[in-house]
Amino acid sequence: MKHLRSVNSKAKRVARAADPRNDVVALQGPPTPAAAPHIPLGCTLIFSPGWEADHNGGTAGLCTPVERDIFDCHEGCFWPAQVPDQLNHAPDWTAKCASAQKDWRKIDLVFP
Amino acid sequence: MSQLALREFHSFQAAGKDFVYLVPSAAVFELDDSSAAVINRLRAGNVSREDLARQLSALFPATEVDETISELLRVRAIGEIGVPEKKAPKVMPPENFPLTTMVLNVTNQCNLSCTYCYEYGEDKIVDTENGKKPKFMSEETARESVDFMLREAGANKVAHLTFFGGETLMNFPVLKSAMSYARQRAAETGKQVDFSLTTNATLLRPEIIEFLAENRVGVTISIDGPKEMQDQFRVFSNGKGSYDIVAPKIKELLKRHRSRPIGARVTLTSQTLDIRKIYKHLTEEIGFWDVGFAPVTTSPSTKYAIAESGFDAMLEQFRALAADFLEAALENRHHGFSNVKDTLEEIHKGVSKAYPCGAGLGLMGVSTDGDVALCHRFAGSDAHKLGTVRDGIDRLVQIGFLEKHHIDDKTDCSQCWARPLCSGGCYHEAHTRYGETARPNLHYCEWIRGWTDTCLKIYAELSVSNPKYLEQFDEKVDYEASPVS
Numbered sequence: 001m002k003h004l005r006s007v008n009s010k011a012k013r014v015a016r017a018a019d020p021r022n023d024v025v026a027l028q029g030p031p032t033p034a035a036a037p038h039i040p041l042g043c044t045l046i047f048s049p050g051w052e053a054d055h056n057g058g059t060a061g062l063c064t065p066v067e068r069d070i071f072d073c074h075e076g077c078f079w080p081a082q083v084p085d086q087l088n089h090a091p092d093w094t095a096k097c098a099s100a101q102k103d104w105r106k107i108d109l110v111f112p
Numbered sequence: 113m114s115q116l117a118l119r120e121f122h123s124f125q126a127a128g129k130d131f132v133y134l135v136p137s138a139a140v141f142e143l144d145d146s147s148a149a150v151i152n153r154l155r156a157g158n159v160s161r162e163d164l165a166r167q168l169s170a171l172f173p174a175t176e177v178d179e180t181i182s183e184l185l186r187v188r189a190i191g192e193i194g195v196p197e198k199k200a201p202k203v204m205p206p207e208n209f210p211l212t213t214m215v216l217n218v219t220n221q222c223n224l225s226c227t228y229c230y231e232y233g234e235d236k237i238v239d240t241e242n243g244k245k246p247k248f249m250s251e252e253t254a255r256e257s258v259d260f261m262l263r264e265a266g267a268n269k270v271a272h273l274t275f276f277g278g279e280t281l282m283n284f285p286v287l288k289s290a291m292s293y294a295r296q297r298a299a300e301t302g303k304q305v306d307f308s309l310t311t312n313a314t315l316l317r318p319e320i321i322e323f324l325a326e327n328r329v330g331v332t333i334s335i336d337g338p339k340e341m342q343d344q345f346r347v348f349s350n351g352k353g354s355y356d357i358v359a360p361k362i363k364e365l366l367k368r369h370r371s372r373p374i375g376a377r378v379t380l381t382s383q384t385l386d387i388r389k390i391y392k393h394l395t396e397e398i399g400f401w402d403v404g405f406a407p408v409t410t411s412p413s414t415k416y417a418i419a420e421s422g423f424d425a426m427l428e429q430f431r432a433l434a435a436d437f438l439e440a441a442l443e444n445r446h447h448g449f450s451n452v453k454d455t456l457e458e459i460h461k462g463v464s465k466a467y468p469c470g471a472g473l474g475l476m477g478v479s480t481d482g483d484v485a486l487c488h489r490f491a492g493s494d495a496h497k498l499g500t501v502r503d504g505i506d507r508l509v510q511i512g513f514l515e516k517h518h519i520d521d522k523t524d525c526s527q528c529w530a531r532p533l534c535s536g537g538c539y540h541e542a543h544t545r546y547g548e549t550a551r552p553n554l555h556y557c558e559w560i561r562g563w564t565d566t567c568l569k570i571y572a573e574l575s576v577s578n579p580k581y582l583e584q585f586d587e588k589v590d591y592e593a594s595p596v597s
Contacts, residue, residue: 003147003180004187007131007575009586010462011139011187018186 084110115158115193116181118151122529124565126270126572133568136200138464138532141187143573146172146180151189154506159191172239173455193355202520203466206475207507210266212474216257217576218249218286219278220480224312225349228381228408228416230489231278235410235544238479238492240278245492249480253501254290257478258389260501261294271298275309276477276488284320289329298428303554310334310344310377312342313358316365325369332375333362333400345416359398366399373401375450380426381416387429388436395448405430409541412555423559431566433572438570442578455567456574464532465519471539472498472513476505486513486549489540496549517550530564 001019006012016022084090088108096106120135130143132151143151149168153159159167165177172180184190191197220231220240227233231240232391249257254256258273265271273294275287277534287309294305322333335358336342343353366374376394380387387405394400407426407560408418418426433449440447464559477488482501490496498513499505517539525531534543537553537560545555574581 001183001188003144003176003183005142005144006137007140007142007572008462010464011134011141013462014134014137014139014187018183020186045177109133 114195115160116154116164116185117158117243118154119188119191119197120529121189122565123151123569124572125483126569127576129572129576131568131572133529134187134189135529136464136532137188138459139187140459140462140465140575141189142572142575146176148586150177150180150184154190154416160594161580192386200379202325202518204511204514204518205466207265209473210268211261211264211271211476212268212470213272213274213364213476214257214261214264215274215276215288215475215477215491216249217276217278217477217479217488217491218254218280218283219247220245220492221247222277222279222312223282223314223348223396224272224279224354226379227347228379228410228414230409230540230544233410234414237490237496237543240492243492246480249286249482250488251286251289253480253482255288255293256482257501258290258294258297258305260478260484260504261305262297262303264505265303266467268303270306271305272308274488275307276491277310279315280309280311281315281320284315288323292330296557306330308332312354313365314354315360316358316361318364320471321365321368324365325371328371330372330374331365331369332377332381333358333365335362335376335394335398336378336384337386338397340395341384341390345379345381362398375448376400376403378403378405380405380418382418382422383416385418385426385429387426387433391433391449400448401446402450402453404450404454406553407556409544422554426564427559427566430563434566434570438573441570441574441581444578444581451563452567452570456571456582457585458496458533459567459571460582462532465535467514467517467519468535468537468539472510472517490543522551522552524554528557528561530557530561533564534560 001015004011004015006015076097084093086093094100094107096108097103122133122135124131124133130148130151132141132143133139134141146168146391149171150164153164153167154485161178161181164181165174168177181190185192185277186200200538220238222229222232225232230236231238240247248301261271261273273290275290277283280287294307298305305319307327309324310332311334313333313335323329334346336344336346339353339355339359342355342358346354348354376398378390378394384390390405391403394403407418407423408416412419435447436451437447437452468473471477471487471490475487477485477491478501479492481492483492483494483497484499484501484505485491485493486496486498517536519525519531519535522531522536525534528534536551537556539549541553542551543549545551545553569580
């Protein structure tokens, strides 16, 4: 803060919280340009050594199985899966599927 | 293009500089020239960021204005129109909130008959004469209360036990035995108990004074000032004033009891409204370390009630004495006007209260039969009962009370800049005035705002001219001061 002097203890805390450098979860202001590339979990935009492990050697964030990955197929990132257009045509497509990992069988077919 | 507008704050000047008190965060910021200019411009009407920079370009470079706007936006002194304000959610206190202070009404009897008394006068809640409550607390109930206090203190290491009445010293034997029992139980449970009491001083005897001094009992004396003021309302049942009885006893107490500072607690009425004179008498002639003032709690119809114009007069007098306080604080001298000091401490920490006080939360009052009430002023009232010392706190009743009395539910307060500190004011005052504890005390809003403004100015002045003075408020974590009224 250059133009406001924090006078009481609360002001110091407010100033600290309002400092964009402390805004780690981007709750306060517009997103600051990310310093590092965003690496989505559960998808392989970068070279992947294969399906056995991700690029860090872990297995928890792999694309498979399908119930883990299904929403990424039409929202988060590109994946060549055929899913309905949930924005316009089939907004209720996943209405019965509260938790993908549990309820993915309840997702029905969509007819034009 | 989005327009900028002022958000909620109170602005004031001190030491020739501009300050803002932000609401509801309770943060105090000093403005430099550019931030003061931005706020001043926005006072005249809403304007876009670009226009603002252009309009102020003669005074400040555009980048500086832009930087200032960003800072003011971040601390929420200003905001963009159309962008909803980020309202803090209604946060309830955590469950099983630890009890910090228990006020034990060891008796509801009193040897004085003060005209304005909320326990005996026209405004009383509990029938203390013919009611079903015992007139004196038994040793057993006092012991059960101590157990209750230590149990409800939870993880707190220190519990505060305040003895209260009626006239506290009318039940000195129980006070004494409760203290020794509390010491013993505290040692067994690895806690500490801090003791204090409030008394009218009529029953102070050398051996009692000795006991209080030896045991480091904090003492607050209810006294209204010099003889003519004290004797106006603080009288015996035959109408005789109490000044000549209490003054020598208090002097004796002050001479012997040096282990803790001893304070006076003054009830102000329309007929005894001369604060400087009272203060001077109590500190210089009697020798009190500090003096706290509170206007009498009563319905507006009584002749001693402070009417609206009286609040203005009271504010003027508070301000005059506060000016003396500031003068002393600038020179690092002690000044015993405790109303200022208490408020400065709250401003320093930046408290933004969900509730006006700790009643029903960290502070509870226990009546002579062991019923637990919101605070000592409600002790014995069935309508304000939270449980008993034997069965503990009825959590559902407590949560219901806290839900209902939260500042977010006081619509009248929602536009007031003083709400972080006031939060609607005393439940007992509201009950006496309006018959409803949840009502904000609208009869003294102007007074609260005037007084808060005065204390903010003193705080800001000290932050510029003697910042070292404010460091004394840094590390204290004892949020629940002992009740004195």
